[in-house]
Amino acid sequence: MTANNKEExxxxxxxxxxxxxxxxxxxxxxxxxxxxITEYAAPLEDNFADFEEESVQLAGRLMAIRxxxxxxxxxxxxxxxxxxLYIKQNLVGEDEYDFFQELDLGDIIGVxxxxxxxxxxxxxxxxxxxxxxTKSLRPLPEKFHGLKDKELRYRQRxxxxxxxxxxxxxxxxxxxxxxxxxxxxxxxxxLEVETPMMHPIAGGxxxxxxxxxxxxxDMDLYLRIAPELYLKRLIVGGFDxxxxxxxxxxxxxxxYKHNPEFTMMELYxxxxxxxxxxxxxxxxxxxxxxxxxxxxxxxxxxxxxDFAPPWKRITMVEAVEEFTGxxxxxxxxxxxxxxxxxxxxxxxxxxxxxxxxxxxxxxERVEEKLIQPTFIMDYPIEVSPLAKNKENDPGFTYRFExxxxxxxxxxxxxxxxxxxxxxxxxxxxxxxxxAGDEEAQMMDEDFIRALEYGMPPTGGxxxxxxxxxxxxxxxxxxxxxxxxxxxxxxxxx
RNA sequence: GGGCCAUUAGCUCAGUCGGUAGAGCACCUGACUUUUAAUCAGGUUGUCGGAGGUUCGAUCCCUCCAUGGCUCACCA
Numbered sequence: 001m002t003a004n005n006k007e008e009x010x011x012x013x014x015x016x017x018x019x020x021x022x023x024x025x026x027x028x029x030x031x032x033x034x035x036x037i038t039e040y041a042a043p044l045e046d047n048f049a050d051f052e053e054e055s056v057q058l059a060g061r062l063m064a065i066r067x068x069x070x071x072x073x074x075x076x077x078x079x080x081x082x083x084x085l086y087i088k089q090n091l092v093g094e095d096e097y098d099f100f101q102e103l104d105l106g107d108i109i110g111v112x113x114x115x116x117x118x119x120x121x122x123x124x125x126x127x128x129x130x131x132x133x134t135k136s137l138r139p140l141p142e143k144f145h146g147l148k149d150k151e152l153r154y155r156q157r158x159x160x161x162x163x164x165x166x167x168x169x170x171x172x173x174x175x176x177x178x179x180x181x182x183x184x185x186x187x188x189x190x191l192e193v194e195t196p197m198m199h200p201i202a203g204g205x206x207x208x209x210x211x212x213x214x215x216x217x218d219m220d221l222y223l224r225i226a227p228e229l230y231l232k233r234l235i236v237g238g239f240d241x242x243x244x245x246x247x248x249x250x251x252x253x254x255x256y257k258h259n260p261e262f263t264m265m266e267l268y269x270x271x272x273x274x275x276x277x278x279x280x281x282x283x284x285x286x287x288x289x290x291x292x293x294x295x296x297x298x299x300x301x302x303x304x305x306d307f308a309p310p311w312k313r314i315t316m317v318e319a320v321e322e323f324t325g326x327x328x329x330x331x332x333x334x335x336x337x338x339x340x341x342x343x344x345x346x347x348x349x350x351x352x353x354x355x356x357x358x359x360x361x362x363x364e365r366v367e368e369k370l371i372q373p374t375f376i377m378d379y380p381i382e383v384s385p386l387a388k389n390k391e392n393d394p395g396f397t398y399r400f401e402x403x404x405x406x407x408x409x410x411x412x413x414x415x416x417x418x419x420x421x422x423x424x425x426x427x428x429x430x431x432x433x434x435a436g437d438e439e440a441q442m443m444d445e446d447f448i449r450a451l452e453y454g455m456p457p458t459g460g461x462x463x464x465x466x467x468x469x470x471x472x473x474x475x476x477x478x479x480x481x482x483x484x485x486x487x488x489x490x491x492x493x
Numbered sequence: 494g495g496g497c498c499a500u501u502a503g504c505u506c507a508g509u510c511g512g513u514a515g516a517g518c519a520c521c522u523g524a525c526u527u528u529u530a531a532u533c534a535g536g537u538u539g540u541c542g543g544a545g546g547u548u549c550g551a552u553c554c555c556u557c558c559a560u561g562g563c564u565c566a567c568c569a
Contacts, residue, residue: 011538012503012520064529071526088526105519118527142504142518144530149504151561163504206569252568253494363569383569401569408569439568464569477562488560 012139016104020135028099030135035059035110042080044115045123051115056125058083059110059133061162062103064143072100073124076111081165084124085111092127099132105143106136106162154485167480173292174469174481178245180291181265181465184284190241190267195230197223197247203447204228204386206439207250210260223249228386228460229447231268232415235458236450243267245465256477257407260486263465268415272459274398277412278375281402281461282309285373285409285468293472300405300471303371311373311402316362319376323366328358355380355395370403379413385425385441387413409468412461419451 023030039056060078070089075082089097103109110133113125141147146163153160153167160167182192200219202209204226212221227244234242245265252258269276286296286307296308317328326340337357341348346364348357358380370376379399381389387397398414416422426448432440469481479485 010503015520066528066531067525068528068531069525071528073528073531075529084529086527090526118529120527120529122527122529124527139503139519144518145505147504148506149500149561151500152504154561208568250568253566255568256563258568411569462569490560 013137016135016137016139019102019104020137023132023135028132030132032110032131032133035131035133037110040080041076041078041083044083044125048115048117048123053114053116055112055114055128057110057112058125059108061136062105062107062109063140065103065105067101070097072097076109076125077162079168084118084122085113085127085130086116086118086124087127087130092129096129100130103132104136104139106138106140107132108134108136150479151487154479155487155490157483170469170473170475170481171483173473174465176292177288177469177472178263178465180288181284181463182245184287185243185267188241190243190269191239193231193234193239193242193244194246195227195234195244197249199224201442201444203441203444204230205248205250206383206385206441208252208438210249210251225250226264226462227266228462229444231266232455232458232460233447233450235268235270235415236453236455240270240456241267254486256479257467257470259466259478259482262478262482264462265465266460266462268458268460270456270458273414273457274377274400274412274459277459277461278311278313278400279309280459281375281410281412281463282307282311282373285463289472298472298474300474301476303405305372305404305471307373307404311375313375313377313400315378316358316376316380317378317396319366319370320358320362323369324361326361328354353380353382355382359383367403367408368406371405373402373404375400375402384413385429386416386422388416388418389421404471407467407471408464409471410461410463412459415455415458415460417451417455417458419448422451423448 020030035057037058039051039058041058041060044051044056058076058078060076062074063077063082064075066073072087074085074087076085087097087100092100109130111125111127111130113127116124116126118124141159141163147153147159153164186192198212198221200221202222202225204224205228207225209222209225212223213219214221226248227246231242231244243265245263247261248264249261251260254260269280286309289296289298289307297304297306299305314322321327324344326344328337331337331340331354334354337354338348341357341361344361344365346361348360352360362376377400378390378396379387379401381395381397384397384399387399390396390398400412401408402410416425426441426443429441430443433442466478466481470476470478473481475481
C-alpha cells in the first residue's frame with residue numbers, strides 16, 4: 001500500500017491516504033467488488049428521448065465537481081464519454097451528501113438516478129444514490145490542459161488515456177483498422193495463423209535481431225524480425241492463403257517511424273503474383289479506410305491523401321528517371337552508375353553494385369516525392385533476396401513497395417520458389433554477413449528443404465500496421481499509435 | 494551515435510541581467526439548491542532533473558551525468 005518507495009508522498013497524496021484510512025475505519029467500502037450498470041454515458045445524450053425520466057445505473061470516474069451549497073454538479077466519465085451528475089442534499093440525505101463532498105477527483109463511483117435535462121439543456125442524472133467503487137490515491141493532471149508532457153504520456157499511458165480523449169480515440173481506431181483488415185482477409189478465405197516469435201535463425205528481413213536465451217535447451221534464440229519464412233513453409237504445406245498479424249522485433253535505431261517492436265500484417269497467396277498483391281493492397285487499404293473512417297480520403301499533416309484504387313504503378317527505374325533524369329535501363333557498368341549518382345548528389349559506397357546504386361538513388365531522390373499512394377515496382381535483385389527474379393530481366397525482381405506520404409507502408413513480391421536460386425541468394429547473404437554486414441540474412445537450410453518439396457507460385461505481402469494507423473489517425477510519431485512504446489527505464493535523478 | 498532544445502508545485506506554464514520563486518488549475522476553509530474551464534472571499538503546496546565547479550552567494554553562469562523532444566546518421 002505504499003506509493004513507489006523511491007517517491008516522496010506529496011500533500012495531495014497524503015490527504016487521500018488519510019481519507020482512505022478514515023474509510024477503512026468506518027463502514028464505508030473504498031474498493032468495491034462490483035456495481036451493476038444499466039447504461040453508459042454517451043447514449044443518454046444521444047438518445048435522450050428514450051431515457052428522459054428513466055432510472056439508470058452507471059459507473060465511472062469523477063472528473064469534475066462543482067459544488068453549490070446544498071446541491072452539486074459533477075462530471076462522470078466512462079468509456080463512452082462524460083455525463084453530468086446532479087446531486088441534491090434533500091434527495092440523497094445529509095450524510096450521503098456530506099460523503100459525496102468528501103470524494104476526490106479521480107475516484108470511481110457508481111450512481112443510480114433519473115435522466116433529465118438542466119435549464120441550460122445539459123443531459124444529466126439526478127442522483128438518488130451512489131457508491132464509492134474505487135478510491136483514487138493520486139491527483140489527476142489539470143482538467144483543462146490535460147497531460148502534455150510526452151515523456152509522462154508515454155510512460156504513464158493510463159493517465160494519458162484518462163485525461164486525453166483524443167488518445168482513446170486513436171487507439172480505438174487502431175483496433176478498428178486491425179479488425180477490418182482481419183475481416184476483409186477472412187472474407188477472402190485467408191486463414192489466420194500464428195508462427196514462432198522465437199527463431200533459431202532470424203530470417204525473412206534485413207535487420208539486426210534481438211537475442212534471447214532458452215535455459216533448458218541451453219541455446220540462443222532470436223526474437224523474430226519477420227514471419228516470412230514460416231508463412232511460406234505453410235504455403236508449401238498446402239494452406240494456399242494465410243496471414244498473420246503480429247509483432248516483429250528489430251534491434252535498430254528508434255525514430256518517429258521506428259519502434260523496436262512493431263506490428264506487421266503478412267499474407268501469402270498461392271497461385272498469385274505481385275500484380276495480384278498490388279490489387280489486394282489497394283483494395284484492402286481503401287476498404288479499411290472506408291469502413292473505419294467512412295471515406296478513402298484522409299488528411300495527413302495538411303496533405304490530402306486518397307487511398308481509392310487504382311494506385312499509381314511505376315517501376316523503380318522509371319521513377320528514378322522521372323525524378324532524376326538518370327536512365328538506369330541503359331546503365332550496365334558500375335563506373336557510369338557511380339558517376340550518375342554522384343551527379344545528383346547521392347553518396348555511394350565503393351562496394352555497391354549497379355542495382356544497389358539504383359536503390360540508393362531511389363531512396364535519396366525519389367521516396368520523398370511519393371505522397372499519393374504509389375507502387376514502386378521491380379526492385380534490384382541485390383536488395384531482394386527472397387523475391388523471384390524477372391524472367392526477361394534477371395537483374396530485377398517481381399517486387400514492389402507501396403509508398404504513401406514518402407513512407408513505405410507495404411512490401412510485396414512474387415515469392416522466389418526455386419530452391420537452388422534461393423540457396424545461391426542465401427549464400428550471397430552469408431558472404432556479406434561474414435564480411436561484416438550484421439543485417440545480411442542467415443542461411444536457413446530447413447527453408448531450402450521446404451522449397452525443395454515444392455512451393456507453388458505465390459504472392460506475398462507485408463503491411464506495416466503502425467505506419468498505416470499513423471496515416472489514418474493523422475499522428476506524427478509511431479509512439480502515438482503504440483500504447484506502450486519502448487522507453488528507457490525511469491531514473492531516480 | 495552527432496547536433497539543437499527542454500527539464501521550475503500533483504498538472505499547464507511564467508520568472509529571477511546571480512541575492513534560495515510565482516500564476517492558473519488541483520487541494521484546504523467559508524458562502525452558495527440548475528452549474529458546466531461555475532462564481533466569490535481567504536489559505537497551503539517546491540531537494541527550480543542529478544552531481545561537481547566558479548562566486549560572499551547559484552534555480553540562473555560553467556562542466557559532467559540522466560531522461561525526453563526535434564533533427565541528422567544508421568535502419569525497410
